[in-house]
Amino acid sequence: MGLTLGVASAKVGHEVYFVDINPNVVSKLNRRISTFYEAGLQESLDSLFSNRQEIAFSTMAELFKSNNIRSAIYIISLGTPLGPDSKALLGPVEDVTREVAGYMTDQDLIILRSTVAVGTSRYLIEQVPTITNLSFCPERTIEGKALEELSTLPQIISGNSSKAEAMAQSYFSTITSSVIKAGTLETAELIKLASNSFRDLNFAFANLLALISQQHGVNVNELISLANFRYDRNKIALPGLVGGPCLEKDSYILSQSFEGKHTDLLLGARYLNEEFPSKAIEFISKHGASKTTKVLVCGAAFKGKPVTSDTRGSFVFEIVKGLLDIGIINTNITIFDPKVEEVIHGIQVVNDYLQIDHDFQYMIQLTNHDVFESQSFDDFVMSHCAKIVSFWPKNQALNKSSTKHLFLGGLKSTV
Ligand SMILES: NC(=O)c1ccc[n+]([C@@H]2O[C@H](COP(=O)([O-])OP(=O)(O)OC[C@H]3O[C@@H](n4cnc5c(N)ncnc54)[C@H](O)[C@@H]3O)[C@@H](O)[C@H]2O)c1
Numbered sequence: 001m002g003l004t005l006g007v008a009s010a011k012v013g014h015e016v017y018f019v020d021i022n023p024n025v026v027s028k029l030n031r032r033i034s035t036f037y038e039a040g041l042q043e044s045l046d047s048l049f050s051n052r053q054e055i056a057f058s059t060m061a062e063l064f065k066s067n068n069i070r071s072a073i074y075i076i077s078l079g080t081p082l083g084p085d086s087k088a089l090l091g092p093v094e095d096v097t098r099e100v101a102g103y104m105t106d107q108d109l110i111i112l113r114s115t116v117a118v119g120t121s122r123y124l125i126e127q128v129p130t131i132t133n134l135s136f137c138p139e140r141t142i143e144g145k146a147l148e149e150l151s152t153l154p155q156i157i158s159g160n161s162s163k164a165e166a167m168a169q170s171y172f173s174t175i176t177s178s179v180i181k182a183g184t185l186e187t188a189e190l191i192k193l194a195s196n197s198f199r200d201l202n203f204a205f206a207n208l209l210a211l212i213s214q215q216h217g218v219n220v221n222e223l224i225s226l227a228n229f230r231y232d233r234n235k236i237a238l239p240g241l242v243g244g245p246c247l248e249k250d251s252y253i254l255s256q257s258f259e260g261k262h263t264d265l266l267l268g269a270r271y272l273n274e275e276f277p278s279k280a281i282e283f284i285s286k287h288g289a290s291k292t293t294k295v296l297v298c299g300a301a302f303k304g305k306p307v308t309s310d311t312r313g314s315f316v317f318e319i320v321k322g323l324l325d326i327g328i329i330n331t332n333i334t335i336f337d338p339k340v341e342e343v344i345h346g347i348q349v350v351n352d353y354l355q356i357d358h359d360f361q362y363m364i365q366l367t368n369h370d371v372f373e374s375q376s377f378d379d380f381v382m383s384h385c386a387k388i389v390s391f392w393p394k395n396q397a398l399n400k401s402s403t404k405h406l407f408l409g410g411l412k413s414t415v
Pocket of ligand 1: 001002019020021022025077078079080092096113114115116139140141142143245246
């Protein structure tokens with residue numbers, strides 16, 4: 001997210017430098033190679049930084065050694081994965097904040113962009129006395145459309161002083177036309193967590209409806225579309241897998257932010273979403289699998305739309321492990337994803353399904369990539385896969401085409 005915001009800033013004329021602890025990231029950025037797929041990112045890297053040599057550095061010290069930097073905005077956008085206690089890991093963010101604050105004057109601003117527990121910004125200000133101005137401005141863009149959304153979404157800002165707020169306002173006003181001041185740092189922190197946890201809850205509700213529907217022979221797709229039809233009070237989501245580096249953790253971080261009962265509402269939803277993929281393995285196990293069973297797993301990125309190559313928080317790891325655990329050997333498992341170039345549990349992901357020339361007893365569809373909705377893919381599946389387990393009732397092509405599918409959530413369970 002630091003990279004996309006940096007690129008959006010360079011686009012409107014800011015002089016941007018990147019600091020990253022990972023030497024591979026630094027080396028690639030200095031060669032203008034994006035470290036992941038994001039629409040428009042590679043093109044922007046090519047065009048925006050062509051007149052500069054080094055744009056990325058391994059440490060702040062290196063950056064300052066070779067550049068004369070005055071009056072800076074320091075954006076901290078480190079990852080905040082969960083630690084073993086299911087709380088956001090704060091140590092690296094605190095260390096970097098301390099390091100950055102060592103360079104800052106009262107003309108500078110730190111923008112904390114990482115997703116953090118409520119109260120973290122104020123905690124950092126208390127812990128690091130050299131911080132002058134600090135603003136928490138949540139990152140709310142969606143992977144795959146981040147560059148577009150940076151200039152179109154309202155940008156929430158906050159600050160430890162009116163000066164910090166004014167600096168954040170002036171910076172973000174160069175990127176987007178809508179900048180909104182949150183009353184406090186905590187409000188801005190909570191807005192981020194509330195947004196993602198709300199989505200997580202919504203999807204969990206849909207997934208629970210899917211399981212209930214399945215027990216009663218109800219078509220969950222029909223149920224949800226009829227319940228929502230011209231009934232504005234309902235905005236029930238469709239069921240599906242809920243993964244990714246943000247949704248997998250933000251409900252935990254919101255729970256961490258509350259000392260009181262009832263966080264089980266959030267955690268219960270999260271657990272349901274975490275357990276949902278195991279239904280595919282249960283289904284295959286029940287319908288018979290041996291080491292010779294061939295399985296095609298479609299969708300290795302954590303989502304299909306908008307397109308991403310990101311596998312963090314993807315259920316592909318668990319699904320493939322589940323298949324291996326029920327005795328299927330890895331040479332009989334094929335993983336297809338148009339954008340992912342990784343080896344998962346020893347299996348190289350295939351990027352073009354037309355290169356797959358054998359048949360499968362099962363196809364498991366994990367994401368809703370556009371490719372999976374094409375007629376050509378449908379034809380491929382119909383001729384090469386005996387049974388289909390799909391987490392996406394939205395996939396109308398497969399839905400219509402056969403009775404050999406199990407759509408999790410009871411859409412079709414005629415196998
Ligand atoms: N990925 C998303 O779609 C998204 C959306 C909204 C918010 N967020 C939040 O934004 C933050 C960043 O997410 P991300 O997906 O970009 O994370 P990321 O892990 O992909 O990127 C963080 C980068 O920071 C670098 N880094 C780690 N420690 C460092 C250090 N000590 N000094 C310098 N660099 C260091 C890493 O090498 C990495 O390149 C997270 O808190 C996340 O929750 C992410």
